[in-house]
Amino acid sequence: MTTFEELGVSQPLRKAVEELGFEYPMPVQERVIPRLLGDANDIIALAQTGTGKTAAFGLPLLQRIDPADHTPQALILAPTRELCLQIGSDLADFSKYIPDVKVLPVYGGSSIESQIRGLKKGVQIIVATPGRLIDLIKRGVVRLDGVHTVVLDEADEMLNMGFLDSIEEILSNIPADRKMLLFSATMPPDILKIAKRYMKDYEELVVGTRNEGAENVRHIYYMVNARDKYLALKRVVDNSPNIYAIVFCRTRRDTQEIADNLIRDGYNAEALxxxxxxxQRDIVMKKFRDRVVSILVATDVAARGLDVDNLTHVINYGLPDDTAVYTHRSGRTGRAGKSGVSIAIIHSREKGKMREIERIIGKTFEHKDVPTPEHIIEKQLYNLADRIERVKVNETEIAPYLSGISRKLEWLSEEDLLKRVISLEFNRLLDYYKDAPKIDFIDAKPSRSERKARKAAAEREHERPKNDREKDRRTAERGFERVYVNIGKRDGFFAGNLIDMLNRLINGKRVDVGRIDLLPGYTLFDVKKSDARKVVGALTGAEFYGKRLHSEIADPERDYSRIAEKRKNKAKKTAS
Incomplete structure (x- = not known):
């Protein structure tokens, strides 16, 4: 098996890489590193996400840097802030034992002054989004006439995001004798246009097959009525007890609504x-990377640069129009030799789109029935049993407490004790699925009993209101109280933020939240009557990104929309 030393990687870089846990190079690294260290032509490398491409270009790039020269010698362009930061972090890790090499990520959405200060101190490698780099060039604070290597990472996505003109402008500021590398998950026609225009005698390296998903990924689809997609999503999640997944949606609105619904229904989810x-995006991504959140509901653009290992599932809440987008989504699971699952929840009108994806990636989607309640409960129970078997028991630490607990529970038989352990974990699940209907797609017109069952299921699922008039209701369900808080969607406030605030501000037992209705300038939500005053007291005076909150028991006579509009107009006047 080839080693990094055999590829020509220097000792300081090898030492850093070994400490990061990389024993042997991955295929893309084996093919790219020797070419970059030698006198190879420009390179187009077609490699899926998670194949080790950052090290493939990063290690030889670092080795070719002159640490004594503090001007930019290499430029890496990436489509998103997140990917910039990820690449910058990886290069910093690789160059741990080359202290004189400085890497600077520059991107929008952050202080340009601090980035200018970093450039003035001297850097050899710039990792940039195109828009921010052009701004810095126009300000005259960055010069690229000493750059000898340019890397375009995720070039297909940069083109999808409309960066072609920006890339051309940037390349016009770089010497023509540069070495250029272009990394892409897919090979759309525009990539070839860039190659022909800006690359000299380029070599094309293909790791895997063009437009093919990861080899270790199973492709599964569930076909349901469009109205049942959310119900099917929950079944899929419940059927995977240790799920760690990204749910991809087509629009920002769908992304937020599905995340809000999942949070409201007790799932550990966030929107991106x-x-x-x-x-807010940085906080969400940190929580997902740290596994504080197990389900990330995201748009394709927002998830770019989110490099996360060990995803168990990628779930497509409907199929994208572009096969390349599906390939990129599915490539986020099944990395580094591990198995992964890419699931598509579709309706009948998407079947043709699925067949086209199958044709291009050369794989067949497996059809599966949506998991039944009985199967889900059985799977969850076996998972609990497995956790009980594997739990680490610290005999010394628990010994002082065992006798007291044993006396308290000695009246219970083994069977009674087992039932109680299971009930602690499963009462919610058992209650939820007690009368759940079958939701698999049925080609024929649903029967009257099926329509009735679906209607009942929709009510249990708290289907979202159709308009703000319904959302603005002031009365709560029986046993609950309706609470108002003076912040809404226009302020970037969503259901996940509300749940986070309540968990953070209220000590003791977790507050049960019922229906949450987000309006542009305010929010109404239900809590148990016994918790209402405590919730109002906790929220009033708290802050959300600098805005002071006011909360009260919802008053049927107050015109909250008018109050919100006044607040909006006042803010406009203050800003002007």
Missing amino acids: HGDLSQQ
Whole structure:
């Protein structure tokens, strides 16, 4: 098996890589590294996400840097802030034992002044988004006439995002005798246009097959009525007890609504899309990377640069129009030799789109029935049994407490004790699925009993209101109280933020939240009557990104929309 030393990687870089846990190079690294260290032509490398491409270009790039020269010698362009930061972090790790090499990520959404200060201190490698780099060039604070290597990472996505003109402008500021590398998951026609225009005698390297998904990924589809997609999503999640997944949606609105619904229904989920502020996006991504959140509901653009290992599932809440997008989504699971699952929840009108994806990636989707309640409960129970078997028991630490607990529970038989352990974990699941209907797609017109069952299921699922008039209701369900808080969607406030605030601000037992209705300038939500005053007291005076909150028991006579409009107009006047 080839080693990094045999590829020509220097000792300081090898030492850093070994400490990061890389024993042997991955296929893309074996093919790219020797060419970059030698006198090879320009390179187009077609490699899926997770194949080790950052090290493939990063290690030889670092080795070719002159540490004594503090001007930019290499430029890496990436489509998103997140990918910039990820690449910058990886290069910093690789160059741990080359202290004089400086890497600077520059991107929008962050202070340009601090980036200018970093450039003035001297850097050899710039990792940039195209828009911010052009701004810095126009300000005259960055010069690229000493750059000898240019890398375009995720070039297909940069083109999808409309960066072609920006890339051309940037390349016009770089010497013509540069070495250029272009990394892409797919090979759309525009990639070839760039290659022919800006690359000299380029060599094309293909790791895997063009437009093919990862080899270790199973492709599964569930076909349901469009109205049942959310119900099917929950079944799929419940059927995977240790799920760690990204759910991809087509629009920002769908992304937020599905995440809100999952959070409201007790799932550990967050949304990631372009309507969030950069600070909110950073918080969400950190929680997902740290596994504080197990389900990330995201748009394709927002998830770019989110490099996460060990995803168990990628779930397509409907199929994208572009096969390349599906390939990129599915390539996020099944990495580094591990198995992964790419699931598509589709309706009948998407079947043709699925067949086209199958044709291009050369794989067949497996059809599966949506998991039944009985199967889900059985799977969850066996998972609990497995966790009980594997739990680490610290005999010394628990010994002082065992006798007291044993006396308290000695009246229970083994069977009674087992039932109680199971009930602690499963009462919610058992209650939820007690009368759940079958939701698999049925080609024929549904019968009257099926329509009735679906209607009942929709009511249990708390289907979202159709308009703001319904959302603005002031009365709560029986046993609950309706609460108002003076912040809404226009402020970037969503259901996940509300749940986070309540968990953070209220000590003791977790507050049960019922229906949450988000309006542009305010939010109404239900809590148990016994918790209402405590919730109002906790929220009033708290802050959300600098905005002071006011909360009260919802008053049927108050015109909250008018109050929100006044607040909006006042803010406009203050800003002007």
